[in-house]
Amino acid sequence: MDTIYSDGYPIFFENAVDELTAFIKNGKYSRVFILVDENTSVHCLPIVQDKLGNADNYDIIEINAGEECKNIDFCIGVWKMLIDFGADRKALMVNLGGGVITDMGGFAASTYKRGIDFVQVPTTLLSQVDASVGGKTGIDVDSVKNIIGTFTQPKAVFIDYDFLQTLPPRQILSGLAEMLKHGLILDASYWNQLKQADLHNPPAELIHASVILKNKVVMEDPTEQNIRKSLNFGHTIGHAVETWSLTHDGDPLTHGEAIAIGMLCEAYLAYKRTGLSKNELDEIQFVIGGLYQHYSLNPAMYEDVYNIMLKDKKNIDGKINCTLLNRIGEFNIDNFFEKEELFEALDYYAGL
Amino acid sequence: MDTIYSDGYPIFFENAVDELTAFIKNGKYSRVFILVDENTSVHCLPIVQDKLGNADNYDIIEINAGEECKNIDFCIGVWKMLIDFGADRKALMVNLGGGVITDMGGFAASTYKRGIDFVQVPTTLLSQVDASVGGKTGIDVDSVKNIIGTFTQPKAVFIDYDFLQTLPPRQILSGLAEMLKHGLILDASYWNQLKQADLHNPPAELIHASVILKNKVVMEDPTEQNIRKSLNFGHTIGHAVETWSLTHDGDPLTHGEAIAIGMLCEAYLAYKRTGLSKNELDEIQFVIGGLYQHYSLNPAMYEDVYNIMLKDKKNIDGKINCTLLNRIGEFNIDNFFEKEELFEALDYYAGL
Numbered sequence A, B: 001m002d003t004i005y006s007d008g009y010p011i012f013f014e015n016a017v018d019e020l021t022a023f024i025k026n027g028k029y030s031r032v033f034i035l036v037d038e039n040t041s042v043h044c045l046p047i048v049q050d051k052l053g054n055a056d057n058y059d060i061i062e063i064n065a066g067e068e069c070k071n072i073d074f075c076i077g078v079w080k081m082l083i084d085f086g087a088d089r090k091a092l093m094v095n096l097g098g099g100v101i102t103d104m105g106g107f108a109a110s111t112y113k114r115g116i117d118f119v120q121v122p123t124t125l126l127s128q129v130d131a132s133v134g135g136k137t138g139i140d141v142d143s144v145k146n147i148i149g150t151f152t153q154p155k156a157v158f159i160d161y162d163f164l165q166t167l168p169p170r171q172i173l174s175g176l177a178e179m180l181k182h183g184l185i186l187d188a189s190y191w192n193q194l195k196q197a198d199l200h201n202p203p204a205e206l207i208h209a210s211v212i213l214k215n216k217v218v219m220e221d222p223t224e225q226n227i228r229k230s231l232n233f234g235h236t237i238g239h240a241v242e243t244w245s246l247t248h249d250g251d252p253l254t255h256g257e258a259i260a261i262g263m264l265c266e267a268y269l270a271y272k273r274t275g276l277s278k279n280e281l282d283e284i285q286f287v288i289g290g291l292y293q294h295y296s297l298n299p300a301m302y303e304d305v306y307n308i309m310l311k312d313k314k315n316i317d318g319k320i321n322c323t324l325l326n327r328i329g330e331f332n333i334d335n336f337f338e339k340e341e342l343f344e345a346l347d348y349y350a351g352l
C-alpha cells in the first residue's frame, strides 16, 4: 500500500509504527509529547513505546476518553501540560487515538506558541478513513461540535492497521459508514469491492483505498466550495439524528450508525429527486440494512430532528441542504428540501 | 498618508473610521461583531457608531480592560457570545481597542468555526505601531504571555489618529518606545525626526512612518528567521524587567516603560560589544532618559531578573540572546551574554 501524499505531508500505511518511530528519532525535535486517551494508553501506546525503545525524550499526556472530553477544558489541560513540561517551538505532538484525540491534539498543537509540529496516528477506523485527512482540527464548546478549531495540516499521518485489532465492533461499524459513503458518492467499483468484503473486519487495502478517495476530494477543494460538499452525503439527516440520540438515548448512536441512517434517508431523497434508480436504492438498503441494527424512528421525534437540521450552516432561506446521488458513485450537491419531504424520507427509513 | 499594503491586506490611515464603516457596509457579512473593552466602549465605540449610523446588523461584545483579561476565560466568553448570537462563517469581527483587544479578538476570530474574517482597529499608540501589524494573535494562559495563539492576517487594519486623543499620557509613552526602537534598529533619519518632534503628542506622520518600518520587517521575514529578530532590541532585558515589575510593583511599569529601560541597557551592551559609539550611546540615553521617568533598579533584584531572562525562547545553551545595534539605524542579531555582562548593563542603567 503506497504512501499517499496530501497537502504537503505523507500518509504512511506500510509499517506505519516503524515510520512513526523513525520520524520521531530522525526529527530534530527538542521534545516529543504523545497525547493519548485512557483506552489508547492501554491498547496503542505500548505498541509505539515498544518500537521507540529507550528513547527518553518523550512525555505522555493522557486524557479521559470520549466526545465529552473534546472540549476547551481538556484542551486547556493539554496546553498547561505543555507549559509545565517547558515545551518550546521545536516540540512535536503525536496524537495517538481516535478522532477525539486527533482533532483536539491538532487544535492544541496548532495554537501552542502559535503552532508547533504535530503528527496524527489515528487508531479508530473512523479517524483513519476520515478525521486524519483534510486538516480540520477542533474542539466543542457548550456542546456545539467543532465550533472552535483551525485548518492546519499535520507533518505526517501514520495509519497502522494493527491498532484496529483492539477496537470494539461498534467502532469498526462507525468508521465503516464513511467508507461506504466514499464508495456511494465517488466510486461505484469501490462500492462493489466493499459489498464483497467482510465488512466487520475491513481489509487494509479497502481502508487505504478509502483514504485515497477522501484525500482526492479535500485536495481538489480545500475550502469546501464544491466537491468537498460531496462528503456531506448522509450527514444532513444523519447528524440531526445523531444529535437527537445523544440527548435522548441512554446508549446513543455512534456517528457512523447515525450516518448509516442518514444515508438511507438521503438515498430515498435521491431516488425521489436526482434520479437514483429504485434498484440502486434497494441495493444500498440491502447492504447498509444488513450491517447496522435498525433504529426505531418515531414520528413524535420528527419535529425535533427537523429543528436540529434547521441549524445546519449549509441551509439557505430555511431550506435544508442535502448532498444526494445521481447514481451509485456519482454525487449531486446543493439539493434543498422542505419539511414534508424530509419527513417522508424519515418515514421511508422507519418503514424498513 | 498612503495606505500601506501588508501580507494581503491594507492598512488605512486617512479617514480610517470612514474606511472602516465603508468596509463594514460594503462587505457581504452576515453579521458584524465589534469587540471593545470598558474603555474603548466609552471613548472609541461612539466615534464608530456615529459613522455607522443606523446600520443595524452589528452587535457589541464588551470585556473588562487590562492585560489580566487577555486570557482563555475571557476568550471563551467571546466564543460563547458568538455562539449565542448565532454567528456563522460569514460573520466579521471588528477588534476596536488596544493590543489586548486586537490580540485576543484576532485569536477568537481565527479559531471560531475554523476562522472568520476580522479587522483590527487599534486605539492605543502601542497597538497602532506594533500589535496591529505582523499577523500575531494570542492570549495568555497561567500568566504565560501569548503562549496560545495563531499567525492569522486580518482582512484590513484601520489606524485612526483621533482615537489617541483620549489615551492617557503613560499609554502614549508606552507606544512611543516601539517607535523609538524602529528608528534605532532600522532608520537613523527616522530617529532624527523623532528627536525633533513633540513626542508626548507624536504626529500622525511619524506613526505612519513607524508602521511602514515594522511592516517592511515582517513582510521580509514572516517566520522570524533573521531580520524580524531586530524587533527584539530592548526586549530581552526590557521584558524581564517588565515581568519583575508586574509581580512586585503596586503600579507596575507599562510595556513601553520597561522596553525603554531595556533599550538603554542593551545600547550599553552594544557599546561594549558591537561598536555602538560612546557618542551615540549618550545620545540614546539623552533622548530616552528625557522622556521616561527613571526606574530604580536594585542589585538585590538582578538575580530574579536574570532568572526571568533564562526562560527566553531565543537563548542557546543558557546564554542570553540580545539584539543589539552597530550604530543608530543598524541592528545586529544573535549576540549572547553571560550573567556578569548583563548585570553590568543593569548597573549602567541604575547609575544614570
Ligand SMILES: NC(=O)c1ccc[n+]([C@@H]2O[C@H](COP(=O)([O-])OP(=O)(O)OC[C@H]3O[C@@H](n4cnc5c(N)ncnc54)[C@H](O)[C@@H]3O)[C@@H](O)[C@H]2O)c1
Binding pocket: A037, A038, A039, A040, A043, A044, A065, A066, A067, A070, A097, A098, A099, A100, A101, A103, A123, A124, A125, A126, A127, A130, A131, A132, A133, A134, A135, A136, A137, A145, A146, A163, A164, A165, A166, A167, A168, A171, A174, A255
Ligand atoms: N477532523 C475531521 O475531519 C473529522 C472527521 C470525522 C470525525 N471527526 C471527529 O472524530 C471524532 C470521532 O472519532 P472516533 O470515533 O475515533 O472517536 P474517539 O476518539 O472517541 O474513539 C472512539 C472510542 O474508541 C477508543 N479507541 C480508540 N482507539 C482504540 C483502539 N485502537 N483500541 C481500542 N479502543 C480504541 C477511544 O478511547 C474511544 O473510546 C468526533 O469528535 C468527530 O467530530 C473529525
Ligand SMILES: NC(=O)c1ccc[n+]([C@@H]2O[C@H](COP(=O)([O-])OP(=O)(O)OC[C@H]3O[C@@H](n4cnc5c(N)ncnc54)[C@H](O)[C@@H]3O)[C@@H](O)[C@H]2O)c1
Binding pocket: B037, B038, B039, B040, B043, B044, B065, B066, B067, B070, B097, B098, B099, B100, B101, B103, B123, B124, B125, B126, B127, B130, B131, B132, B133, B134, B135, B136, B137, B145, B146, B163, B164, B165, B166, B167, B168, B171, B174, B255
Ligand atoms: N500582536 C503583536 O504583534 C503585539 C505587539 C505588541 C504588543 N502586543 C500586545 O499588546 C498588548 C498591549 O497593548 P496595549 O498597550 O494597547 O494594551 P491595552 O489594550 O490593555 O490598552 C491599554 C489601556 O488603554 C485603554 N485604551 C485603549 N484605547 C484607548 C483610547 N483610545 N482612549 C483611552 N483609553 C484607551 C485600554 O482600555 C487599556 O486600559 C499586550 O498584551 C501585548 O502582548 C501584541
Ligand SMILES: [Zn+2]
Binding pocket: A130, A178, A235, A255, A259
Ligand atoms: Zn462523518
Ligand SMILES: [Zn+2]
Binding pocket: B130, B178, B235, B255, B259
Ligand atoms: Zn514590544
